[in-house]
Amino acid sequence: MYEVIAIQNHMRWQKILDFFQVADIYYTSQYFLSAMKLDPGESLMFYYTDDEGEVVYPFIKRKIENGNPGYFDLTTPFGYGGPLLKAKNNAAKLAANFIMEFAAFCEKEKIIAEFIRFHPLINNAHFFENHLKLLPLYETYTIQLEQPGGGKEELVDFEKDGIIIKKLGTVRHMFEFLVLYYSAVRRREEADSYYFFTNDYFESLISSLGPNLHLFGAYSGNKLVSACYVLTKGDTIYHHLDGCLAEAEDSDVMKALLLKVAQWGRDNGYTLFHLGADYKGEERKISQLKKSVANQEPSIFYICEKIHNTSTYKKLISVEEIDVIKRYRNV
Numbered sequence: 001m002y003e004v005i006a007i008q009n010h011m012r013w014q015k016i017l018d019f020f021q022v023a024d025i026y027y028t029s030q031y032f033l034s035a036m037k038l039d040p041g042e043s044l045m046f047y048y049t050d051d052e053g054e055v056v057y058p059f060i061k062r063k064i065e066n067g068n069p070g071y072f073d074l075t076t077p078f079g080y081g082g083p084l085l086k087a088k089n090n091a092a093k094l095a096a097n098f099i100m101e102f103a104a105f106c107e108k109e110k111i112i113a114e115f116i117r118f119h120p121l122i123n124n125a126h127f128f129e130n131h132l133k134l135l136p137l138y139e140t141y142t143i144q145l146e147q148p149g150g151g152k153e154e155l156v157d158f159e160k161d162g163i164i165i166k167k168l169g170t171v172r173h174m175f176e177f178l179v180l181y182y183s184a185v186r187r188r189e190e191a192d193s194y195y196f197f198t199n200d201y202f203e204s205l206i207s208s209l210g211p212n213l214h215l216f217g218a219y220s221g222n223k224l225v226s227a228c229y230v231l232t233k234g235d236t237i238y239h240h241l242d243g244c245l246a247e248a249e250d251s252d253v254m255k256a257l258l259l260k261v262a263q264w265g266r267d268n269g270y271t272l273f274h275l276g277a278d279y280k281g282e283e284r285k286i287s288q289l290k291k292s293v294a295n296q297e298p299s300i301f302y303i304c305e306k307i308h309n310t311s312t313y314k315k316l317i318s319v320e321e322i323d324v325i326k327r328y329r330n331v
Contacts, residue, residue, distance in 0.1 A: 001050070002101060007032055007043035016047055016056055020086050023234030025212055026079045026119065027058055031231075033208040035077030036060060037201040048101055052094035053087040057102070061111065064316050071316055073113040073327075074106075079240075080119040080301075085127050095127045103308060112309040112316065115327075120299035121236070121274060132304045139298035141290040143273040145266040163253055165260035168215045168227070170206050177215060177227045178202065180243030187246060197241075205229070216261050218244075218253045226253045230261055235271040237261065242286070255289050262293070277301070 005012050013029045025031050032043040041062035048055040058081065059074045076082055087094050106114065116132075118125035120140045128134065168177075178199065185195050205213060209231065217227040226244035230237050239261075244254065262273050275290040291298075307313050317327070 002046060002048040002105065004105075005045040005047060007045075013045055013058075016045065020054070020056055020084055022056075022084060024119070024122070024236065025209070025231045025233035025238060026077065026081050027056075027084075028233065030208045030210075030212070031079070032058065032060070032077060034201065034205040035079070037204045038078050038197065039075055041072075041074075046102065046105065048098050050094070050097050052089050052097060053085060053091070055083050055085050055094065055098040057083040057098075059114075061109075064112070070110055071312060072109065072111045073115070074111055075115040076117045078117075079238075080117055080121075082116045082118040082124050083128070084122065084124055091127060092130070095131060099128070099131045106308045112307070112312045114304075114306045114308060116304045116306070118302040118304070120301045121272070123299070125300075125302035125304075128304070132306060134302045134304050137301045137303055138277050139291075140277045140301050141275045141294035141298055142296040143262050143275065143294055144271070144296050145262060145273055146271050147295055161252075162220055163256050164219045165256055166217055166219065167264065168217045170213050170215045170229070173215055173217065173224075173227070174202055174206065176224055177217075177229070177243060180224065180227050180245060181241060182243070183245055184243045184249070187249070216257055216264075218248070218257045218260075220248070220253065226257055228257060228261070230273075232265075232270065235269075237265045237270050237273045239273070239275050239290075249285060254286060255293060258289065258293055 005016070007013065007029050010029050017023075017027055029043070036043060039060045039062060041060040043058065043060050045056060045058040048057070059076055061072050061074045064071045064073060083095075083098065085091055085094055085098075105111075118134075121142070125134055182196070188195075212232050214230050214232060215227060216230065217224050219225065225248040226242070228242035229240045231240050232238075239258070242254070242257075248254070258273075258275065265273050275294060277290060278287045
């Protein structure tokens with residue numbers, strides 16, 4: 001049996017997350033509210049139960065605008081997500097039962113395709129390796145903040161070189177961040193237009209997440225040259241988005257920024273700082289930096305594209321590779 005909860009029912013949404021003991025920002029209704037600026041649609045939570053246990057799966061249901069109304073696809077928000085299992089008995093059987101029930105739900109709701117970004121820290125992808133075609137996209141990196149060593153001494157050295165890291169106001173300094181963000185995105189020739197997140201996305205991020213959103217900036221002299229937004233919930237900090245001027249991209253500024261966030265997290269009782277990675281892997285310096293400061297084994301970021309109705313999908317979704325990427329593979 002299953003229940004579908006709309007995002008407007010915040011209390012029920014949160015109650016189910018509490019039952020699953022999930023304190024992760026990417027599953028909250030607040031995060032979904034901001035994510036819908038990137039993927040307009042209807043945010044829903046699918047809550048499945050049977051004798052084997054429970055599964056919770058929040059997603060965004062999107063209308064397919066192609067002159068043929070009535071069909072939809074669904075996606076997990078930009079970031080991480082995917083189904084979470086709370087098994088009583090057999091987790092493999094629970095996953096299989098859920099897959100069958102969800103497929104029936106998709107057929108009933110005319111949902112023809114599904115795109116899942118799984119969660120590398122929760123490692124929920126492994127429950128579905130026998131049921132879905134998983135694509136391991138890249139390794140992600142994490143700092144275990146409770147482990148001693150590194151950080152403070154290096155920060156002192158950076159400060160001697162004139163790099164000062166400050167915690168900034170998320171609202172007051174948003175437009176300064178955007179200058180750096182758009183500068184960095186434009187320098188990435190392969191970047192899709194999807195990543196030119198508009199001002200209203202950042203405004204929604206700020207208003208929806210409130211105290212769970214933080215902004216840090218690196219100054220060289222009096223000039224802001226690099227900055228990043230991080231998300232917090234429970235015991236984990238997530239590196240969300242960053243930007244920098246060209247002059248700072250190949251310097252130690254970003255490393256100083258990451259170390260400062262880690263120090264702040266340690267001082268404020270967080271245990272993990274998930275740095276993420278980049279879909280271009282180690283071709284970008286930022287991925288190399290994240291790998292160099294991480295002190296945990298990498299976690300694999302898996303995605304999955306599942307077609308529920310092949311014939312209708314081929315009719316409604318362009319076969320052009322670039323169109324498919326825009327709709328389903330922005331990560």
